Amino acid sequence: MAELKFVGADKPQLGQPLSPREEAVRRLKAKGFLDPAGQPMPRRQFLVSLALAWATFAAALGGGLTALFAFMVPRVDFTRVDVFKVGPPTNFAPNTVDESFKAAHRMWVVNHDSRIFAIQSVCTHLGCTPNWMDGERKFKCPCHGSGYTIDGINFEGPAPFPMRRYEVTLADDGQIVVNEGRLFFWEKGEFDDPRAFVAV
Numbered sequence: 001m002a003e004l005k006f007v008g009a010d011k012p013q014l015g016q017p018l019s020p021r022e023e024a025v026r027r028l029k030a031k032g033f034l035d036p037a038g039q040p041m042p043r044r045q046f047l048v049s050l051a052l053a054w055a056t057f058a059a060a061l062g063g064g065l066t067a068l069f070a071f072m073v074p075r076v077d078f079t080r081v082d083v084f085k086v087g088p089p090t091n092f093a094p095n096t097v098d099e100s101f102k103a104a105h106r107m108w109v110v111n112h113d114s115r116i117f118a119i120q121s122v123c124t125h126l127g128c129t130p131n132w133m134d135g136e137r138k139f140k141c142p143c144h145g146s147g148y149t150i151d152g153i154n155f156e157g158p159a160p161f162p163m164r165r166y167e168v169t170l171a172d173d174g175q176i177v178v179n180e181g182r183l184f185f186w187e188k189g190e191f192d193d194p195r196a197f198v199a200v
Contacts, residue, residue, distance in 0.1 A: 082105065082180040082181075083179045083180070084105070084177070084178055085171060085176065085177050086098075086100075086101060086175070086176050086177075086178055088174045088175050088176070089111075089116055089174075089176060092109055092111040094111050094112075094114075095111065095112055096110070097109075097134070099132060101118075101178075102129075105178075106120060107119060107120055107121055107166060107180075108121055109176070109178075110152075111200065112150050112151060113151075114199060114200055115197040115199060115200065116176060116198045117165050117168060117191075117197040117198070118165060118168050118178045119139075119152040119163050119164070119165055119166075120163055120164040120165065120166060121163070122164070123141040123143065123144075123146050123163070124146075124154065124159045124160055124161040124163060124164075125141065125143070125144055125146050125157070125158045125159040125160065126143060126144065128143035130142070130146070130148065130163075137149075137150060138150070138155075139152065141159065144158050145158075146158055146159035147159075148162065148163055151191075152164075152165065153186065161185070161186065161187050162186040164183045164184065164185060165183065165191065165196050165197075166178050166180055166182065166183060166184075167179040167182035167183075168196070169198070170198055176198055182195070184196040
């Protein structure tokens with residue numbers, strides 16, 4: 001079977017296969033390095049094309065690196081510390097978990113054993129948000145099944161530690177103030193620190 005040979009205006013015709021030189025010329029024409037007459041691109045045009053190619057490559061690389069840098073830098077203001085009031089102790093009935101602040105501040109206000117404290121609603125296993133199961137009287141993490149008592153103490157599942165507590169104090173107007181900038185850790189023996197609860 002005869003092979004296609006490109007002649008004239010590069011139209012396929014039946015004939016002998018192209019020689020290596022003819023094939024190279026055809027490819028150079030297709031890429032724009034030779035004009036239709038087979039003459040090489042002028043030096044100035046070649047340098048301009050080369051400069052444009054490098055500029056395009058540099059712009060793409062710069063854009064990619066910028067996007068990567070923006071992805072790796074956290075968009076969190078670590079200098080911001082929320083200190084806010086949650087109301088007077090009378091707002092929190094004994095042996096209850098108040099979920100009013102879970103969405104906005106990721107915390108529960110708990111009144112248990114004559115103490116009011118604020119538990120950070122973050123599972124100590126992998127950081128998921130547990131749910132308060134009032135019927136079972138426990139916090140339950142939906143991710144891997146960690147369970148916590150009403151005090152936030154872990155008792156089932158893979159959670160290695162109890163949940164953290166925020167600093168709570170009583171303001172002059174009688175309202176409880178929560179300071180999210182200070183956490184208390186059970187494993188450090190800090191749950192009995194006077195700043196970790198308000199006695200009622």
